[in-house]
Amino acid sequence: xxxxxxxxxxxxxAAPQAPIAPVRRERRSVGSYVFMPIFLALVCAxxxxxxxxxxxxxxxxxxxxxxxxxxxxxxxxxxxxxxTVLVILIAIPxxxxxxxxFTGSYRGVLLTLANIGQAVPTIGLLALMGVGAxxxxxxxxxxxxxxxALVAYAVLPVLRNTMVGLQQVDESILEAGRGMGIxxxxxxxxxxxxxxxxxxxxxxxxxxxxxxxxxxxxxYINAGGLGRIIVAGLSTNRITVQITGALLTAVLAxxxxxxAGIAEDVLRPKGL
Amino acid sequence: MSEFFDFLGxxxxxxxxxxxxxxxxxxxxxxxxxxxxVFIGVTTYRTERPREIALAVTGSFLTIPSFAxxxxxxxxxxxxxxxxxxxxxxxxxLPVVRNTITGLRxxxxxxxxxxxxxxxxxxxxxxxxxxxxxxxxxxTGVRVTAxxxxxxxxxxxxxxxxxxxxxxxxxxxxxxxxxxxxxVVSGMLGVIVVAILFDTLLAVLGKLTTSRGxx
Numbered sequence: 001x002x003x004x005x006x007x008x009x010x011x012x013x014a015a016p017q018a019p020i021a022p023v024r025r026e027r028r029s030v031g032s033y034v035f036m037p038i039f040l041a042l043v044c045a046x047x048x049x050x051x052x053x054x055x056x057x058x059x060x061x062x063x064x065x066x067x068x069x070x071x072x073x074x075x076x077x078x079x080x081x082x083x084t085v086l087v088i089l090i091a092i093p094x095x096x097x098x099x100x101x102f103t104g105s106y107r108g109v110l111l112t113l114a115n116i117g118q119a120v121p122t123i124g125l126l127a128l129m130g131v132g133a134x135x136x137x138x139x140x141x142x143x144x145x146x147x148x149a150l151v152a153y154a155v156l157p158v159l160r161n162t163m164v165g166l167q168q169v170d171e172s173i174l175e176a177g178r179g180m181g182i183x184x185x186x187x188x189x190x191x192x193x194x195x196x197x198x199x200x201x202x203x204x205x206x207x208x209x210x211x212x213x214x215x216x217x218x219x220y221i222n223a224g225g226l227g228r229i230i231v232a233g234l235s236t237n238r239i240t241v242q243i244t245g246a247l248l249t250a251v252l253a254x255x256x257x258x259x260a261g262i263a264e265d266v267l268r269p270k271g272l
Numbered sequence: 273m274s275e276f277f278d279f280l281g282x283x284x285x286x287x288x289x290x291x292x293x294x295x296x297x298x299x300x301x302x303x304x305x306x307x308x309x310v311f312i313g314v315t316t317y318r319t320e321r322p323r324e325i326a327l328a329v330t331g332s333f334l335t336i337p338s339f340a341x342x343x344x345x346x347x348x349x350x351x352x353x354x355x356x357x358x359x360x361x362x363x364x365x366l367p368v369v370r371n372t373i374t375g376l377r378x379x380x381x382x383x384x385x386x387x388x389x390x391x392x393x394x395x396x397x398x399x400x401x402x403x404x405x406x407x408x409x410x411x412t413g414v415r416v417t418a419x420x421x422x423x424x425x426x427x428x429x430x431x432x433x434x435x436x437x438x439x440x441x442x443x444x445x446x447x448x449x450x451x452x453x454x455x456v457v458s459g460m461l462g463v464i465v466v467a468i469l470f471d472t473l474l475a476v477l478g479k480l481t482t483s484r485g486x487x
Contacts, residue, residue: 127440128456239347246343
């Protein structure tokens with residue numbers, strides 16, 4: 001594998017950072033704030049009307065009652081929240097470390113690895129963790145396996161954005177800070193990090209969206225989440241159950257991305 | 273480890289065939305995304321509202337989890353390759369649209385102005401000046417799209433789509449048997465190889481199609 005990866009590696013490394021760089025947005029219009037929640041509420045209302053007007057058999061009733069859906073939703077949120085917090089705790093300090101002068105020699109290699117890593121399919125990573133955990137350790141540790149897979153994948157965008165964010169800070173500003181007698185740590189915490197917050201946040205938002213999406217697939221390794229409603233619908237061949245699970249998943253992902261977008265606007269340091 | 277290589281040897285024909293299917297699926301979707309994405313970019317880059325809407329809508333496509341979108345395609349398109357191609361095309365739009373808009377907006381206005389002075393019309397300026405100058409940026413977007421789609425295509429096996437996803441899901445269905453891990457790992461490696469092939473191919477194509485004056 002390494003030999004076949006080698007020729008492609010520089011290309012992947014040179015591949016653009018475009019999907020993660022934050023969109024320079026002008027002030028958002030009121031319409032764009034209001035549209036998404038209304039749209040999602042309408043989708044949910046439509047789904048509710050559709051399902052409640054169907055004759056549900058016992059299998060469908062078991063999958064589509066409020067208790068089961070709430071439980072699946074909570075499992076999903078838990079998977080997403082835990083893995084995203086872990087990603088932040090790992091990726092940002094690592095990104096800071098890797099932009100310090102003494103780690104310069106590892107930087108290129110790591111960024112290349114991170115870029116190639118993004119070509120690994122999430123479902124493959126999840127399946128590998130699941131198959132490994134379930135067949136070797138012989139106990140059901142689906143949730144742990146899922147979280148490890150989610151974190152391993154979503155670390156990349158945050159790590160990369162942290163490094164890019166810190167590196168794009170104007171050297172002369174740092175110089176000015178040092179000139180004012182601020183120490184190394186002060187320069188990092190009071191100048192570099194605040195100035196890279198928008199880019200880091202964009203990476204965190206990407207990681208969050210990836211985690212919500214991949215958590216859907218976690219159902220395949222017994223880790224629960226909204227995906228298990230879809231899987232239940234697939235295995236019993238009930239289209240209503242499949243559609244309900246899929247729509248709820250889509251609504252949740254769009255809602256979380258919407259909220260993350262607002263958080264991005266609010267958390268951005270004033271003056272930037 | 274040797275067991276894994278035995279497995280690769282045994283399933284060699286399968287792996288190649290499934291790989292070609294995977295490439296075919298992604299190739300068509302990338303073409304569609306590029307055609308539609310460049311069209312959307314060209315029609316919206318001049319005015320602020322349409323531009324914002326185009327980016328917001330194609331951005332939300334990418335937010336919808338692939339598992340959900342593939343399932344939502346079933347009532348409309350059935351199962352197999354068609355729903356996967358439609359879903360992949362939707363996922364591939366954002367990088368192309370965004371880079372088309374960025375690329376076109378970065379074209380030096382003085383250049384466009386002089387083309388106007390030479391008597392070129394609106395369409396001529398777009399086709400002969402603006403698009404060729406924006407092309408390297410657009411190709412970059414297409415490469416991102418290809419990388420994203422190669423990975424998502426693996427999930428398409430859920431709705432009976434072809435490609436290396438079938439290996440991964442076969443492996444998941446056989447948890448506990450020794451074949452499971454071989455199936456999953458070979459599926460993953462297959463996806464990575466396809467990703468590298470696509471990226472290299474598109475890099476070369478991009479070079480070849482970029483106007484010589486700006487290389």
